[in-house]
Amino acid sequence: MSAAPEHRAPEQTAPATTADAILAGLDEEQRQVATSLQGPVCVLAGAGTGKTRAITHRIAHGVQTGVFAPQRTLALTFTARAAAEMRTRLRTLGVPAVQTRTFHAAALRQLQFFWPQAVGGQLPGLLDHKANLIAEAARRLQLTTDRAALRDVAAEIEWAKVSMLTADTYLASAAGRGAPGGFSTTTMTRLFQSYEDVKADRNVIDFEDVLLITVGILQEDARVAATVREQYRHFVVDEYQDVSPLQQRLLDLWLGGREDLCVVGDASQTIYSFTGATSRFLLQFRSRYPDAQVVELIRNYRSTEPVVSLANRLLTARRGGSAGGTWSDPLRLISQPGDGPDPVFTEYPDDEAEAAGVAARIGALIGTGVPASRIAVLFRTNGQSQAFEQALAAASIGYQLRGGERFFARREVREAILQLRAAARADDGARTVAPDPSGTGERGTGSTVAATVKDVLSSLGYRDEAPSQGGAVRERWESLAALVALATELATERAGHGQTFELADLVRELDERAAAQHAPTVDGVTLASLHSAKGLEWDAVFLTGLTEGLMPITFAQEQAEIDEERRLLYVGITRARRHLSLSWSLARSPGGRGHRTASRFLDGLAPAATRSRTAGSGRAAAPRRKPAAVLHCRVCGTVLTSGAERKTGRCSTCPPGYDETVFESLRGWRSETAKEASVPAYVVFTDATLMAIAERMPTSADQLAGITGVGPAKLERYGAAVLAVLAGSGNQPDPDADASPTPAQA
Incomplete structure (x- = not known):
């Protein structure tokens, strides 16, 4: 059987x-x-x-x-x-x-094959997305969730299940994993079990259950x-x-x-x-x-020697065997393509200048003959893409956002596949049997797959020459051109192996690729997060936003987490075949104070001349933290034990001293900010920190900085936005009024 x-x-x-x-x-x-x-x-x-x-x-x-x-x-x-x-x-x-x-x-x-005989009955339905069921599970527990919290909880449940934890065993293994969705581990355990109950009631299973x-x-x-x-x-x-x-x-x-x-x-x-x-x-x-x-x-066939050398040095700069036991001796790559241009390190005064500078360099590369489709701008979080989208658009350079609209979901692509399928049924088989002397994959006699595809797609607006206008017209042409290029590539490849390649074969290939979301190359600069760039490569790669707080990301505190961030940068570097640019900016906005520093991972890699004194390579070791002072609840006088209680200055059983409207406004802002940055909501600020902000109602950056949980990096990144939310709440206190410090600030 x-x-x-x-x-x-x-x-x-x-x-x-x-x-x-x-x-x-x-x-x-x-x-x-x-x-x-x-x-x-x-x-x-x-x-x-x-x-x-x-x-x-x-x-x-x-x-x-x-x-x-x-x-x-x-x-x-x-x-x-x-x-x-x-x-x-x-x-x-x-x-x-x-x-x-x-x-x-x-x-x-x-599972589909064996379920009837091993379990009996019909296989439960397969759940595509967890969000709706997690929301229902939260409502059963009378918990409030927003979109960011649902995403965080879903990710936590997925981690637990692939780690072979159940709702009963999760609590014992979840120590140190933060507060997904702003929920404590105890609440998360209850929510996990409630989600499992909802699934059972609906008779559905998720992908981890498979x-x-x-x-x-x-x-x-x-x-x-x-x-x-x-x-x-x-x-x-x-x-x-x-x-x-x-x-x-x-x-x-x-x-x-x-x-x-x-x-x-x-x-x-x-x-x-x-x-x-x-x-x-x-x-x-x-x-x-x-x-x-x-x-x-270890023979690297992708990247030139300067790129490979930089990647090797990045890994060897982190010595194995240090605290945490998270590091293994890396493979030392040997470049096969040989020499090439040195990686370029650039410091910019602000994010806008960095985006404009990157766009200018991309324009110069395209001018030297590097196709836009072979250039990528990579960043740590998806929220960083907007500045580069605007800069490339201003420079009239086409781009595609990886993780945006899926190629096979585009209307013109769906129309093209329908037309090609109809043509395949009517065609006895346009084919390429052997490569022609010109190497184009077209034999020059009879109908070929590539030529047939061009003829079919011409009815949808395809021409050999790209349109002069941009916008939707250009995007439509680029989609159709990608299909023509794929047909030509596959025909040539099959011919090189002595295999026939018919139009029906192309349609089957497109169907398989659509199911796998394996899109062909589209003409345009790729904008992508470092995680989504894994497995891909380009002639030119721009690694951007390489500052402390982004690389490594703010919430990477433990040695294992910092090691993973180093590996993530390594993946970014090794995506480049020939041209590699690494950049960072000192401030978020033009004219802003340059509090940022270049990533610690660039120490010893970037030439000292490219880095400002604020981003110097000689970082002193972080001082040991002093033991936390004993704090008491300002309402009932009870000793505060948890971090959340110490932040707000009151124990969890005492009533809050903030306006609920202000707190919800801050939560709404946090949700949108987390979504833009593709990070869990609690990474921006925890609920406890938002409560403390809502209670203090700071009116300046200095007052905001005095709140536990608002460090220099978060003050730089979120300070202006938080103050704007508070100012818009209409509940701002008189800045000249005397405000006694809470125990959290004492």
């Missing part, structure tokens, strides 16, 4: 691909990966070292030599886009039957486990540094004690710990499998 009926790829002409041909073009280490087909294999692959090439050629080589059965081989990764990319490469290598899925997709397929239930069935039902293990014999796991404890447990159950496993990862690119991902399983792989073969890929 099959574990699950598999969708078979369309039949293709047998490629002229042999086992030797598959290995051709691989370097020594990649070839070692591709020929290591037995037993546990661990590939430590640095950024830009061709890991996807190595593992896809390993799978293809295993199939061609008969070691792997394609239907019994499962390649796992972490995003639908990455799975689609791997699937495309395997198809090109002539092994389309190999399954390539995310952990969730593979588990869901098994993994949890599959794990439960495999653990409890020996027949199901045996069937799955018979179906899948060989496993390949990409981005293994991002595995969660729950995913690792599922992988162990799939393996059932066997060792037909190849994992690929880089601990220096672990940047999703906040979601429950951990590099522990990658780093301990040799301990679990003492006989495992370990291969290091």
Whole structure:
């Protein structure tokens, strides 16, 4: 019995691909990966070292030599886009039957197949988004939530579940995780359980439940486990540094004690710990499998020597073995492209000047022939994008915001796919059999896929030349041009492997990409957060906003959190092929006081001449905190013990001394600010700090700075906005009136 009926790829002409041909073009280490087909294999692959090439050629080589059965081989990764990319490469290598899925997709397929026999009845509905159910769970507990709080609570529940915690075990493991949504860990525990109750009442499961239930069935039902293990014999796991404890447990159950496993990862690119991902399983792989073969890929084929050198120095500047035990010795990359321009470090007086300067440099690069689609501006939080959007628009430079409107949701793209599908039905098969001498992928005789696509899309407004006007007309043309470019690229690639490529093949490819949100390249500068840039690369990368408080982010306080921020910057640096620019600004607004300092991570990397004295490299160690003074509630005199009580100057059972309208105005402002910055609401200010602000009603920056929880960085970033909210409340006190300090300020 099959574990699950598999969708078979369309039949293709047998490629002229042999086992030797598959290995051709691989370097020594990649070839070692591709020929290591037995037993546990661990590939430590640095950024830009061709890991996807190595593992896809390993799978293809295993199939061609008969070691792997394609239907019994499962390649796992972490995003639908990455799975689609791997699937495309395997198809090109002539092994389309190999399954390539995310952990969730593979588990869901098994759960749908086995649920009737293992559990009985119909599989519960799958919940797309948690927000509505969390809101209902909060209402049952008479808790007030806003959109930012719902997002924070959802993220916390997801972390708990992939860490294999339940509502009963969450409290014991949640110490030190802050206050998601502004709720204490005790309240969060109750909210977690209430959410689970709401799901049960609605008969729905979420994405984490898909993994949890599959794990439960495999653990409890020996027949199901045996069937799955018979179906899948060989496993390949990409981005293994991002595995969660729950995913690792599922992988162990799939393996059932066997060792037909190849994992690929880089601990220096672990940047999703906040979601429950951990590099522990990658780093301990040799301990679990003492006989495992370990291969290091360190030849970087993406970036020039100056870029690679900077990335290496960033990691080695953080010495291993220090406090926290969070650091492992990084791979030292060796650049293969060779020399290139040195990275540029620039300090700007304010955010507006930084955005304008970056736009000017981008314009200059485009003038030298670098396509806009090969340029990216990366930042720590999504809220930083607006200044760059405005600056690029003012410079008449097109851009695309990664994480904005999805490519396949655009009206012109949907119309184009419908037209292409209709044309494919009517066409006997425009194809490219072999590359033409010009290398364009068009043979010059008969109809070709690329030419047919151009003809079809011409009815929607496509022309070979880009329109002179901008705005919606230009955006529509860029979408259609991206489809033409993809058709040409795929036709040329398939022809190079001796495979036919018909219009129907293109339509199937587009359908798969749409399902995986694997968009083709659109002409325009990419604006993206550092997290969303993982797995991508550009000729030129601008790393912006590199100041303390943003890199590392304010809420990164523990050594493990600071280490993750360093790795995040490393990921940003290694996205660049040739041109790399790093910049920061000293003030938020023109004319503002330059309180900011350049990121500590630039110490020893940026030339001293580029940095102001306020951002000097010789930072003194932070002084030890004095023991906290004993404070008493200003209402009842009880000793205050919690941080929240000390901030507000009263115990939690005493009535507040603030206007509820003012407090809600501050919460509303915080919610919008957190949304713009893509951070949890409590990262901006906790509820306790907002209460203290509402009670003190400061009228100046100096008074605001005196409130516990409002440090220099937050005063610089949020001070003016907070004072504006208070001023607009109409409840401001007389600034000349005598105000006695609360215990929190004593």
